[in-house]
Amino acid sequence: xxxxxxxxxxxxxxxxxxxxxxxxxxxxxxxxxxxxxxxxxxxxxxxxxxxxxxxxxxxxxxxxxxxxxxxxxxxxxxxxxxxxxxxxxxxxxxxxxxxxxxxxxxxxxxxxxxxxxxxxxxxxxxxxxxxxxxxxxxxxxxxxxxxxxxxxxxxxxxxxxxxxxxxxxxxxxxxxxxxxxxxxxxxxxxxxxxxxxxxxxxxxxxxxxxxxxxxxxxxxxxxxxxxxxxxxxxxxxxxxxxxxxxxxxxxxxxxxxxxxxxxxxxxxxxxxxxxxxxxxxxxxxxxxxxxxxxxxxxxxxxxxxxxxxxxxxxxxxxxxxxxx
Amino acid sequence: xxxxxxxxxxxxxxxxxxxxxxxxxxxxxxxxxxxxxxxxxxxxxxxxxxxxxxxxxxxxxxxxxxxxxxxxxxxxxxxxxxxxxxxxxxxxxxxxxxxxxxxxxxxxxxxxxxxxxxxxxxxxxxxxxxxxxxxxxxxxxxxxxxxxxxxxxxxxxxxxxxxxxxxxxxxxxxxxxxxxxxxxxxxxxxxxxxxxxxxxxxxxxxxxxxxxxxxxxxxxxxxxxxxxxxxxxxxxxxxxxxxxxxxxxxxxxxxxxxxxxxxxxxxxxxxxxxxxxxxxxxxxxxxxxxxxxxxxxxxxxxxxxxxxxxxxxxxxxxxxxxxx
Numbered sequence: 001x002x003x004x005x006x007x008x009x010x011x012x013x014x015x016x017x018x019x020x021x022x023x024x025x026x027x028x029x030x031x032x033x034x035x036x037x038x039x040x041x042x043x044x045x046x047x048x049x050x051x052x053x054x055x056x057x058x059x060x061x062x063x064x065x066x067x068x069x070x071x072x073x074x075x076x077x078x079x080x081x082x083x084x085x086x087x088x089x090x091x092x093x094x095x096x097x098x099x100x101x102x103x104x105x106x107x108x109x110x111x112x113x114x115x116x117x118x119x120x121x122x123x124x125x126x127x128x129x130x131x132x133x134x135x136x137x138x139x140x141x142x143x144x145x146x147x148x149x150x151x152x153x154x155x156x157x158x159x160x161x162x163x164x165x166x167x168x169x170x171x172x173x174x175x176x177x178x179x180x181x182x183x184x185x186x187x188x189x190x191x192x193x194x195x196x197x198x199x200x201x202x203x204x205x206x207x208x209x210x211x212x213x214x215x216x217x218x219x220x221x222x223x224x225x226x227x228x229x230x231x232x233x234x235x236x237x238x239x240x241x242x243x244x245x246x247x248x249x250x251x252x253x254x255x256x257x258x259x260x261x262x263x264x265x266x267x268x269x270x271x272x273x274x275x276x277x278x279x280x281x282x283x284x285x286x287x288x289x290x291x292x293x294x295x296x297x298x299x300x301x302x303x304x305x306x307x308x309x310x311x312x313x314x315x316x317x318x319x320x321x322x323x324x
Numbered sequence: 325x326x327x328x329x330x331x332x333x334x335x336x337x338x339x340x341x342x343x344x345x346x347x348x349x350x351x352x353x354x355x356x357x358x359x360x361x362x363x364x365x366x367x368x369x370x371x372x373x374x375x376x377x378x379x380x381x382x383x384x385x386x387x388x389x390x391x392x393x394x395x396x397x398x399x400x401x402x403x404x405x406x407x408x409x410x411x412x413x414x415x416x417x418x419x420x421x422x423x424x425x426x427x428x429x430x431x432x433x434x435x436x437x438x439x440x441x442x443x444x445x446x447x448x449x450x451x452x453x454x455x456x457x458x459x460x461x462x463x464x465x466x467x468x469x470x471x472x473x474x475x476x477x478x479x480x481x482x483x484x485x486x487x488x489x490x491x492x493x494x495x496x497x498x499x500x501x502x503x504x505x506x507x508x509x510x511x512x513x514x515x516x517x518x519x520x521x522x523x524x525x526x527x528x529x530x531x532x533x534x535x536x537x538x539x540x541x542x543x544x545x546x547x548x549x550x551x552x553x554x555x556x557x558x559x560x561x562x563x564x565x566x567x568x569x570x571x572x573x574x575x576x577x578x579x580x581x582x583x584x585x586x587x588x589x590x591x592x593x594x595x596x597x598x599x600x601x602x603x604x605x606x607x608x609x610x611x612x613x614x615x616x617x618x619x620x621x622x623x624x625x626x627x628x629x630x631x632x633x634x635x636x637x638x639x640x641x642x643x644x645x646x647x648x
Contacts, residue, residue, distance in 0.1 A: 029355075281600075317596065317644065
């Protein structure tokens with residue numbers, strides 16, 4: 001972090017976000033499962049963001065961003081480029097406020113994801129499937145519509161919104177030793193870490209990411225934002241294929257306690273265990289947190305009472321056999 | 325009902341059961357899902373017995389039966405014949421009390437069900453796959469071990485145990501117009517009906533069963549317990565393939581308000597909707613209650629605030645593609 005960097009969001013930003021989004025999002029339940037406790041050798045508390053609006057924690061950040069715009073700016077709507085949960089979440093949040101959501105999607109995005117955005121009233125703008133074209137189209141749509149760009153994670157409003165997960169967990173489960181958080185772009189773990197370190201700094205925050213996209217672990221070691229070494233689509237955890245951002249990295253580097261990486265086999269086994277035993281539908285990204293519990297790197301900490309964020313439940317049921 | 329029939333269980337039996345089983349079973353959550361409300365055109369409250377111990381409401385009745393035995397009788401254990409959720413539930417409940425559970429299973433029962441019983445400490449006794457052999461083996465094992473037979477549904481202790489679902493729902497969701505309950509042998513709907521009619525008789529209790537095993541609807545019309553017209557394994561709702569019992573039928577005949585039947589397509593669509601939108605893993609039998617919401621027979625009642633019991637979550641994930 002250089003002197004030019006403004007400070008990360010604060011616990012006050014997270015408290016403000018919590019008040020702002022409270023009328024719209026769920027205070028998701030925390031559930032337990034005897035079998036998962038047995039396998040993990042610890043007491044596991046599942047924070048069920050798969051039961052969140054639009055099926056993922058992304059509803060929190062998107063709602064915070066949409067409702068933090070002043071009325072004049074909001075009237076022109078919001079703009080983002082995403083083909084994942086953030087796209088649906090932003091369309092949904094904009095619909096709650098009654099403003100347009102312009103979602104730039106690559107032409108090769110799955111029809112089911114495109115339709116989900118349209119279902120929530122979003123306006124889809126096609127672009128060629130390159131990052132360059134996505135960014136360029138996003139800028140163009142923002143210029144043409146006057147809409148406010150809301151990035152999927154590298155944004156303080158998003159980070160503060162995702163941090164509200166931790167505010168809830170700390171109230172729901174006293175005395176945690178650690179919270180395990182899947183890491184993609186880092187918005188969720190940055191927000192959760194800011195909250196935990198402000199309120200209960202004795203609780204460790206541990207990131208979890210697939211071995212095949214271990215950019216967060218490598219970024220912490222090198223001290224700078226690392227890109228992927230291989231093809232990020234090699235992991236089934238499609239929500240975690242992004243790299244860290246300028247706004248999320250400083251908190252991850254300086255305040256997160258550990259990041260563990262998990263093999264694909266562990267993600268598949270975690271997906272099966274949560275669905276078969278906890279009876280919850282989760283997406284593969286959420287199984288990464290469960291998989292972390294079984295790794296040596298995690299178990300050496302000896303945590304006894306652990307929160308795990310089940311970050312989302314947007315699973316393609318028809319693709320499930322290929323994920324187990 | 326003839327004069328020889330003793331009275332059905334009472335609300336006091338259900339209250340006693342609730343106190344007895346409270347240390348062991350979950351007070352399951354009630355969840356909502358905007359999409360299900362939209363499709364149903366009403367406010368739907370999902371009583372999540374899929375999140376119950378052993379993944380089904382059967383844990384309630386089994387626990388009530390096991391813990392209502394006096395110490396001397398209990399020492400010899402319990403006996404049942406079942407290859408379904410009752411088998412697992414009884415094994416689990418007996419393990420809680422530290423007594424043996426003898427489970428008579430047909431030799432053609434799926435290995436996964438057999439292993440689940442063994443996982444819970446149950447002792448499996450093989451028998452030929454005919455009802456006659458199952459009953460005979462059950463009697464023989466009971467005679468040899470001195471164990472107490474605990475039937476899957478046609479038993480007052482079981483009915484009272486399942487009735488505790490309603491005690492909870494009435495406290496969790498005030499002002500319901502109706503509760504929808506899948507019907508197999510009728511233990512659950514009998515218990516729920518006894519509770520509802522004692523505490524809040526203005527709430528309607530509606531049974532739901534597959535068209536392909538519509539024995540409960542026909543039994544109400546004819547006034548006697550009807551058997552199946554076709555092959556009960558034709559429905560995917562494997563938990564509802566039984567017919568009513570002598571102890572469950574009188575309440576179903578005299579106090580249940582309606583029973584609606586649902587097509588297989590509706591069960592499949594309900595299974596998909598609950599998994600995709602409510603993010604809950606349910607078994608096909610639980611989807612029968614969701615399917616009922618879409619039938620003309622149900623909608624003509626015009627209920628606005630409806631509880632639906634998601635009775636179980638023991639789904640074979642590997643078989644899921646064939647169920648959608």
